[in-house]
Amino acid sequence: MKSNRLLLVIAILISFGILFIGCDSAEPDDEEPSYDPEASKVKSDEAYDLMEGQFSFWVNGSFETASDFDALQFIPANNLYKDALELDPENLDANLGAAITEILIAYADPEMNQMIKDMEASFNDRSFSKILNRPVIPTTASALEVPVAQVAQSLLTIQKAALVDPPLISEVQRILRDNFVPKINYSIERLAVCETNPEFRFEISGNMQGDSDLDPVAIYRTELYLTDAVLHAVKFAMEVFLMYNFTLPDYEQTTILNAIRQDNTTFFVLASDGAARAANAKNELNTCLSKITDGINSLESYSGGLSDAILRIGEDGIYQNDLDSVKKYLDYARDAINNNVTVHIPNADSHDNSYDVTFNIGNFFNSPAANPKAAYLPSYSVSAVGTDKWDIDIKFDAETYDDFVFPDPTFGGFLPGMDNETLKRLLWIDDEYGYTIHGWVSFDHSYYGDVANATVTITHLGNSYSDVTDEWGDFEIIITDVTTSPILINGAQIDYGEGTKTLYFDTTSDIFHAQAKKSVWVQVNIPDNQPSGLYAETSPSEYVLLRWSSSYSGYFVIERDNGTGTFTDRIYKDYFSSSASFYDYDVTPGTTYYYRVRTSWWGEFSDDYYADNYMRTEELYSNTISVTP
Numbered sequence: 001m002k003s004n005r006l007l008l009v010i011a012i013l014i015s016f017g018i019l020f021i022g023c024d025s026a027e028p029d030d031e032e033p034s035y036d037p038e039a040s041k042v043k044s045d046e047a048y049d050l051m052e053g054q055f056s057f058w059v060n061g062s063f064e065t066a067s068d069f070d071a072l073q074f075i076p077a078n079n080l081y082k083d084a085l086e087l088d089p090e091n092l093d094a095n096l097g098a099a100i101t102e103i104l105i106a107y108a109d110p111e112m113n114q115m116i117k118d119m120e121a122s123f124n125d126r127s128f129s130k131i132l133n134r135p136v137i138p139t140t141a142s143a144l145e146v147p148v149a150q151v152a153q154s155l156l157t158i159q160k161a162a163l164v165d166p167p168l169i170s171e172v173q174r175i176l177r178d179n180f181v182p183k184i185n186y187s188i189e190r191l192a193v194c195e196t197n198p199e200f201r202f203e204i205s206g207n208m209q210g211d212s213d214l215d216p217v218a219i220y221r222t223e224l225y226l227t228d229a230v231l232h233a234v235k236f237a238m239e240v241f242l243m244y245n246f247t248l249p250d251y252e253q254t255t256i257l258n259a260i261r262q263d264n265t266t267f268f269v270l271a272s273d274g275a276a277r278a279a280n281a282k283n284e285l286n287t288c289l290s291k292i293t294d295g296i297n298s299l300e301s302y303s304g305g306l307s308d309a310i311l312r313i314g315e316d317g318i319y320q321n322d323l324d325s326v327k328k329y330l331d332y333a334r335d336a337i338n339n340n341v342t343v344h345i346p347n348a349d350s351h352d353n354s355y356d357v358t359f360n361i362g363n364f365f366n367s368p369a370a371n372p373k374a375a376y377l378p379s380y381s382v383s384a385v386g387t388d389k390w391d392i393d394i395k396f397d398a399e400t401y402d403d404f405v406f407p408d409p410t411f412g413g414f415l416p417g418m419d420n421e422t423l424k425r426l427l428w429i430d431d432e433y434g435y436t437i438h439g440w441v442s443f444d445h446s447y448y449g450d451v452a453n454a455t456v457t458i459t460h461l462g463n464s465y466s467d468v469t470d471e472w473g474d475f476e477i478i479i480t481d482v483t484t485s486p487i488l489i490n491g492a493q494i495d496y497g498e499g500t501k502t503l504y505f506d507t508t509s510d511i512f513h514a515q516a517k518k519s520v521w522v523q524v525n526i527p528d529n530q531p532s533g534l535y536a537e538t539s540p541s542e543y544v545l546l547r548w549s550s551s552y553s554g555y556f557v558i559e560r561d562n563g564t565g566t567f568t569d570r571i572y573k574d575y576f577s578s579s580a581s582f583y584d585y586d587v588t589p590g591t592t593y594y595y596r597v598r599t600s601w602w603g604e605f606s607d608d609y610y611a612d613n614y615m616r617t618e619e620l621y622s623n624t625i626s627v628t629p
Contacts, residue, residue, distance in 0.1 A: 034087070035087065035088065036087045036088065037087070037088040037090075037091065039087050040084040040085070040086075040087035040088030040091045040094060041084070041088075041091065041093075043080050043081075043083050043084035043087065043094070044080070044081060044084040044091055044093045044094040044097060045093075046080050047076075047077040047078075047080035047081045047084065047094070047097050047101075048077075048093065048097065050076050050077040050080065051074065051077040051097065051100070051101060051208070052205055052207050052208045053207075054072055054073060054074055054077070055207075055208040055209075055210075056207050056208060056210060057071075057072070058072060059209070059210030060210055066113075066116045066117045067117060069107055070108075070113070072104070072107070074101045074104040074105045074108075075101075075105045075108060077097065077101050078098065078101035078102060078104075078105050081094045081097040081098040081101060082094075082098055084097075084098075085098060089193075090193070092193070092194050092197055092200055092202075093202060095190040095191070095193045095194050096190065096191070096194050096202050096219070096224070098186075098187075098190050099186075099187040099188075099190035099191050099194075100187075102183055102186050102187050102190070103183065103184075103187055106179070106180070106183050109179055111175050111179065112175055112179060112180070115172070115175065168248055168250075168251075169246040169248065170245070170246055170247045170248060173241065173242055173245075173246065176238055176241065176242065177238075177242055180238065181235070181238055181242075184231055184234060184235050184238070185235075187231055188228060188231050188232065188235070191224055191227065191228045191231070192228075194221075194224050195221060195224050195225065195228070195294075197221075198221065198302070200219075200220060200221050200224065201218050201219070201220055202218065202219040203216050203217075203218050203219075204216060204217045204218065204219065204310075215308070216308065217308050217309070217310050218306070218308045218309060218310070219310060220298065220302065220303035220306065220309055221294075221295075221298045221302070221303065222295050222296075222298040222299040222302070222303045222304070222309070222311055223295075223303075223309075223310055223311060224295075225291045225292070225294040225295035225298060226291070226292065226295040226311075228291045229288045229289075229291035229292045229295065230288075232284045232285075232287045232288040232291060233284070233285075233288045235280075235284045236281050236284035236285045236288060239277045239278070239280045239281035239284060240277075240278075240281050242271065242274075242277050243270065243271060243274045243277045243278050243281070243368060244268055244269060244270055244271060244274060244372075245266060245267070245268070245269055245270075245271045245274075246267055246268060247266040247267060248267060251389055252389060253384055253387075253388070253389040253390075253391070253392070256389060256390070256392060257382050257383075257384060257392060260373070260382055260392070260394065261373075261382055262371075262373045262374045262377070262379065262380065263374065264373070265371070268371070268372060268373055269370060269371050270368055270369070270370045270371070274368060275368060278364075278365040278366075278368045279365060279366075281365055282337065282362055282365035282366075285337055285361075286334070286337060286338070289330055289333055289334055289337075292326075292330060293327070293330055296323055296326065296327060299311055299313060299318070299323070300313070300320075300323065304317070304318075336359060336360075336361050337361045337362050338362050339360065339362075340358050340359070340360045340416055341358065341359050341360070342356050342357065342358045342359075343356070343357055343358075343359060344356050345357055345426075348425075348426055349425040349426060349428065349430075350425070350428050350430055350431045350476070350478055351467065351476070351478070353425070355422065355425075355426065357415065357418070357426070358415065358416050358417055358418075359414065359415060359416075360413060360414060360415075360416050361414070363412060363413030363414055363416070364411070364412055364413070364414040366413070367412055367413065368412065369412050374407070375407060375408055375412070376406065376407065376408055376411050376412075377406070377407070378396050378397070378398055378404055378405055378406055378407070379396070379397045379398075380394055380395060380396045380397060381394075381395055381397060382394050382395075383395070398433065399433075399484050399516060399517075400433060400482060400483055400484065400516040401424070401429060401430055401433040401434050401480040401481075401482065401516065402480070402481070404424060404429050404433055405420055406420055406423055406424075409422075409423040430478045430480050431478060432517065433480075433516055433517055434478040434479055434480045434482060434516070434517075435460075435478070435479040435482045435514040435515055435516065435518050435519075435520075436476065436477070436478050436479075436518070436519040436520070437458060437476070437477045437478075437479070437520055437521075437522055438474070438475075438476050438519065438520070438521045438522070439456065439474070439475050439476070439477075439521065439522040439523065439524055439615075440472075440473050440474050440475075440522075440523055440524065441454050441456065441469050441473045441474075441475065441494065441496070441524040441525075441526065442473055442523070442524070442525060442526070443525075443526050443527075443528045444525040444526065444527055444528070444529070444554060444555075444599070444601050444616075445528060445529040445551070445552035445553070445554050449528075450469075450471070450472050450473030451469060451473045451496050451526060452469055452470065452471045452472070452473060453468060453469060453496075453497075454468065454469045454473070454475075454494055454495065454496035454497075455467075455468050455469075455494065455495045455496075456468075456469065456475050456477065456492070456493075456494050456503075456524065457492065457493045457494070457495075457500075458477050458479060458489055458491075458492050459489065459490040459491040459492070459493075460479050460481060460482075460487070460489045460490055460514050461481050461487070461490070462490075463479075463481055465477045465478065465479050479514050482514045482515055482516045482518075483515070483516060484515065484516050485515065486510065486513035486514065486515040486518075487513060487514050487515070488507055488512060488513050488514075489512050489513070489514050491503075492505065492615060494524065494526070494617065496526065501617045501618065502617065502618065503524060503615045503616065503617060504615070504616055504617070504618070505522075505614065505615045505616075506612060506614070509612040509613075510612075511612050511613050520613065521613055522613045522614070522615050523613055523614055523615065524615045524616070525601050525614070525615070525616045525617075526616075526617050527599035527601075527616070527617065527618075527619060527620045528551070528552075528620075529550045529551050529552040529553075529554045529599060529620070530550065530551070530599065530620035530621075530622070531548045531549070531550045531556055531580070531597040531598070531599070531620070531621075531622035532548065532549060532550065532622055532623065533547075533548055533549045533622075533623070534546065534547070534548040534595065534596065534597055534622040534623050534624075534625055535547055535548075535625060536595065536625055536627040538627060538628075538629045539629070540589055540629060541589045541629070542585065542629075543583045543584055543585045543587060543629070544583075544584040544587050544593065544595075544627050544629055545581060545582075545583055545584075546558060546581060546582045546583075546584065546595055546597070547579075547580070547581045548580055548581075548597050548622055549579055549580070550576075550580070553575070553576065553577045554575070554576070554599065554600075555574065555575055555576075555599070555600040555601055555602050555604075556574065556576050556580065556597050556598065556599060556600055557569050557570075557571065557597070557598050557599075557600045557604075558570040558571045558582050558584070558595065558596075558597055559595070559596050559597070559598060560584070560593055560594065560595055561593070561594035561595075562591070562593060563591070563592055563593075563594070567594070567596065570582075570584060570586075570595075575602070580597075587629045588629075589629050590628065590629075591628065591629070592626055592627070592628045593626065593627050593628070593629075594624055594625070594626050594627075595624065595625055595626075595627065596621050596622055596623070596624040596625075597621070597622040598619045598620065598621045598622070599619050599620045600619070601614065601616060
């Protein structure tokens, strides 16, 4: 919606250079400058002209790689704006101009400049250039486009680059801490001065927009507040990034192995000022939300009706109902940062169960863990599995589902009230450490006779596990009370609308022995083609001819009792049509035989791959007849 773009208004003024900036602040002049508002305005006007020219060059130029941006020169304008502030600290144009250019000159910092180029060269990735190449100042709310894909790609590049040499991640932290954060703080201070004037206005000329024929637009306090919100959001991200030390002397395999051990005290451990940075991060996040609220209030009360404002309320800007929605979400966000918030998560675990999960973002910053590797993760070990520096295996010590235990399932209060069982379900630990039975239920008269909405239940060590088949007859059951030793499951049942029926299976098969980290596939067949109308014809001294019928064609077994009271299979199995017959030539004249026919399945007596994976309800029998040839 249009209102979502509020967070990115005046994005050009920071040009996403905030992700990459950093240079030393100017040393203060020991000589007290004279107060001269008129001279201050002359310098700020000169600075504006310089900035206008650079924006025009940027908009109309060709910038494909990070090196191309070296041609942009915002330092002269920044120096002039700072000179103007020395003459008049209340010069609003100079305050905003200094804030803008302070961000834009950061790319010229030698360390940051080289790091960006190294990242781009190392990965043949131009996502940084794509983000930097967005200098067009929007003239309407609808022109505020969010480069989501480019930003995501760039952040991924930063993460990847932090794991190769160059640069070391600790070096990235140093540059951000020493060069980047001071710049953000300076810009925030300059914006704060501008925000004190309710009638603040800063004109963006057509030339600065890239076309001198365009009408000028203006920045009002609305845009100031929202730009300020973005800066506080970036400051929040930086504080979070600097909370923990990621000290590595190099990227040799042995160094990395040592770093990611749980007892390592130099890599991913709370910095000496980490607790303070955590508190700052929480404050920056709250301030960001407050600035957005201030921006909306300013838009509604003042600039939203001005024709030259970048953001306006109405058909050519932002609709009021969208603003109202944003205000509601801001309330939700504040609540999530400072209080417990419960969120309903549908289809969250391996069986699509839904959960109400309580979050408290603020708790994460109230008491950050000294060593998250040990505080939050179950015990694990690391080992080299090859010669490359990243040939490293991280293996949890747990061998079973019950053994997999989080030291603090609340993650320092981030998930208040969370317990191990629920967290393991949410993270699908059962899917990895349990005994998983994938299966398909069908009527055995047809390969495509899927049975939907049938409840399959497996019993193991006194516990029952169930799942309902989908429209294709598929189900999945995960048994968690398993060990590393195989144990025969106690039983299985199915209810497909005809009441609960027992499922029979080969108890000697390894398939049906539950074991941790084991997954099997089974086929469940339900006989529904009961043979009937069995009768016999005889030919003295030659054979007995059996005939019967069934609802469908299928596999059947003919059983014979020689008068002992025990039926045995006369023919193991065969595929018969619905009007079936069988000749029994192995008969003795004068002997009375009893026959019956039962249902079967093609894999019952075969060596087929799936024969051991077979589950079946009780067989269906025909009537019994007696014959004396």
